[in-house]
Amino acid sequence: MREITxxxxxxxxxxxEMAKNPKIFVMGEGIGKRGGNFNTTKGLFDLYGPDRLCxxxxxxxxxxxxxAGAAMTGTRPVxxxxxxxFILDAAGEIINQIAKIQYMSGGRLKAPVLLRGCIGIGHSAGTHHSGxxxxxxxxxxxxxxxxxxNAYDAKGLLKQSLNSNDPVLFLEHKSLLTKKCPVPEEEFLIPFGKARIVQKGADVTVVALAMMVHQTLEVCKQLEGEGVSVELIDPRTVAPMDIETILDSVHKTGRLLIVDETFAPCGIxxxxxxxxxxxxxxxxDAPIRRLNGAHSPTPYSPPLEAAVVPQPDRIAQEIRDLMAE
Amino acid sequence: MNNLELEKKLDLYRGMRTIRECEERLVRSHQRGLIPGPCHTYIGQEAVAVGVCACLRNDDVIFSTHRGHGHAIAKGLHPRELMAEVFGRATGCSGGRGGSMHLFAPEVGLMGTSGIVGPSILQATGAGYSFKVLKTDQVSVAFFGDGAVNNGAFHEGLNMATIWNLPVLFVCENNQFATEVPFHYSSGNPSVAARGAAYGLPGVEVDGNDVLAVYEVAGEAIQRARSGEGPTLIECKTYRTRPHAEGMDDYSYRTREEVDEWKSRDPILRLREILVADNESMKENLGAMDTEVKALIDEAEKFAEESPYPDPLTAEDHVFSANSRKIDHA
Structure with missing residues (x-):
């Protein structure tokens, strides 16, 4: 199978989806002719024109x-x-309006808004470009x-998002954007709320998202050599969260570690x-453990930045500690 | 005055009377304890909603405010669905999930009233953008108060509507108080209409208690929007003669004399005087119309009061489009 980023x-x-559905339009800064800061709309302006790439x-x-108003009146904004x-200035519009439209209107209105943006710590982006x-x-x-x-999940879930009548926050970790994996050319959608078992294992369940999936995978082989078999689960969507797959895994392993780049308090x-x-x-068989990024803004200097994110050696150590419980 | 004009004037009169009658009934309902939540009435401002909405088609859309009963009725919401919603009943226009500040009736182009000051401006701009993408000739209207014009939504919305030449009317109802804070205190520039120039769109000031003037100004702006000539800002100078919300004190920030003075400029009385001055026998027609309106509101109130409350088991319905009470994995 071909591999794409x-x-x-x-x-x-x-x-x-834009080719299929003329009601989809994209808005953002530099997403027109420029094709997006992260090439998210590269080439689309020439295909779909300025009204749909605004x-x-x-x-x-x-x-x-x-x-919000566009979604209420028959189009599908991205x-x-x-x-x-950057979007925290718009938090009220997302939380108070877009998320509540369907409910407030007693189901009379739909809110098919796709809100996408890059997340994640890395590359000394500083604290206003790392959340x-x-x-x-x-x-x-x-x-x-x-x-x-990964690319496969990103394609299937983005297509699902563009066919959903609910508002979707689609968050893309910057460190993953150029990573390749096999993606079929045929059409496929991935439903929300369905986790992926990245690696099967017997001794301990690790739940991780985005970049932390890759950081954890890096240590799985090494731990295998130490006699620890890790089952790695990527929920892929945090709302809805596929708790059933996690429960099934914990039923088998008896141990659970959640590795998450974001803050621990009130977190995933x-x-x-x-x-x-x-x-x-x-x-x-042991208390549940969490390994999170530091509860601080993100620093700029590389050694400081690395210190606020769970690194592979920390993840490996957490797993060993959990096995020793 | 030709017959068509008279007919239109009578429509405007009926529209304003319907809102007034409904609002006065809601005031009494609030006093009787039938309204479980807040109730901001539109009394005194009827000429704005009626004058603007009389120029709109059913498939044009409006976005409104916390003081939105008048806009809802003027756009075509039946008073029984409004009253039932405000009473918290299952038969209300939002199924009892919204209340006075969250009225929705997309089938008549009422895309929502709102409990937050400002978003109506942005959402109306978004509807205008939809119409551009869909290539229809619909028009979108944002109603908002003077309180909203010092909010960032005003700045961002008017600018976007102008640069993309969207078919939107920005209707500021300057009733002179943001809750109880006077507009002259909170704005460096006393004219809202003058701000249009800052964004490059026409800004028009109109007597918001003169329904014929509002109708004329809105009609021209809607015609411009529909024919692709872009957005307009309209400032309607008006006054609410009830407190900010029912049950609130009204004379800590303004005087009884000032309120009485504005009551003498009542938009309904003014139109009535014009109609009667043109034709003395009109008194009888208007009296008959008042009786019809009263009967309509009697029936609406009865409907609302007799309607059932929503089933508590449905409290979590409609969070998502699939309307599943459990997490939707689809």
Missing amino acids: FMQATLEALSE DTPICERGFVGLA IDFMFAD SYYPMYAHFPGLRVVVPS GAEIAAQVNDRGFDDL
Whole structure:
């Protein structure tokens, strides 16, 4: 099978859906002729024209609020944030308007808005270009939150997003954009709320998202040599969260570690741990562990930056510690 | 005055009377404890919603505010669906999930009233963008108060509508108080209409208590929008003669004399005087119309009061489009 990058996969997904559905339009800064800061719309301007590839002024709140009204009146806006950090000015429009439209209107209106942007720590981007924010969005009812870790999942989930009538936050880790993996040329969609078992194992369950999937995979072989068999699960969407697949795995392994680049307090790990405690307590042979990024803004200097993200050696050590419980 | 003009004037009169009658009934309902939440009435401002919406087609859309009952009725929402919603009943236009500040009726182009000041401006701009992408000749209207014009949404929305030449009307109802903060205190420039120039779109000021003037100004702006000539900002100078919300004190920030003075400029009385001055026998017609309107609101109130409350088991319905109470894995 051919291999393409994460970036090529989402571009393909978007272009295929735009060709099929003339109601899809994209808005963002530099997404027109320029093709997007991360090539998210490269070449689409020539195919679909300026109304459907609309460059915006730097007014995030404005164009996200616009997207709400557009979605309510029959089109399907795709808002390209560039960096997910930039959209916090529009948090009210997302949380108070877009996420609530369907409910407030008693189901009379739909809110097919796709909000996409890059997340993640790396490359000394500094703290205004490194955030991930998905636990925050997953907290609110009415939003789908997608955090793919590879090109295949990114394509299938972006296509799913563009066929969903619910608002979707589609967050793309910057360090994954040029990573390749096999992606079929035939049409496929991946449903929300269906985790992927990245690697089967027997001794310990590790749940990880986005870049942390790759960081964990790096140590799995080494741990195998030490006699520890890791089952690695990538939920792919944090809202909805596929807790069933995690529970099934914990039933088998008895141990659970959640590795997450974002902050620990009130985070994804806390949520998964609470749900596994509720429904899988009898399967646990050890306390659930979390390994998170530091609870601080993201520093610039490379050694400081590396210190606030879970690195492979830390992940390996956490797994060993959990096995020793 | 030719017959068509008279007919239109009578429509405007009926529209304003319907809103007034409904709002006065809601005031009493609030006092009777029938309304579980807040209730911001539109009394005194009827000429704005009625004058603007009379120029719109059913498939044109409006986005409104926390003071949105008048806009909803003027756009075609039946008063019984409004009253049932405000009473929290299952038969309300939002199925009891919205209340006074979240009224939705897309089938008549009411795309929502809102509890947050500002988003109506952006959402109307978004509808205008939809119409551009879909290549239709529909028009979108944002209603907002003077409180919204010092909010970033005003700046961002007017600028975007102008650069993309969108078919949008920005209708500022300057009732002179943002809750209880006077506009002259909170704005460096006392004219909202003058701000249009800053964004490169026409800004027009109109007497918001003169329904005929509003109708004329809005009609021209809607015609411009529909024919691809872009957005317009309209400032309607008006006044609410009830407190910000029912049950609130009204004379800590303004005087009784000021309120009474504005009551003498009541938009309904003004149109009535014009109609009667043209034709003395009109008094009878208007009286009959008042009776019809009263009967309509009697029936709406009865409908609302007799309607069932929503089933608590449905409280989590409609969070997502699939309307599943469990997590939707599809």
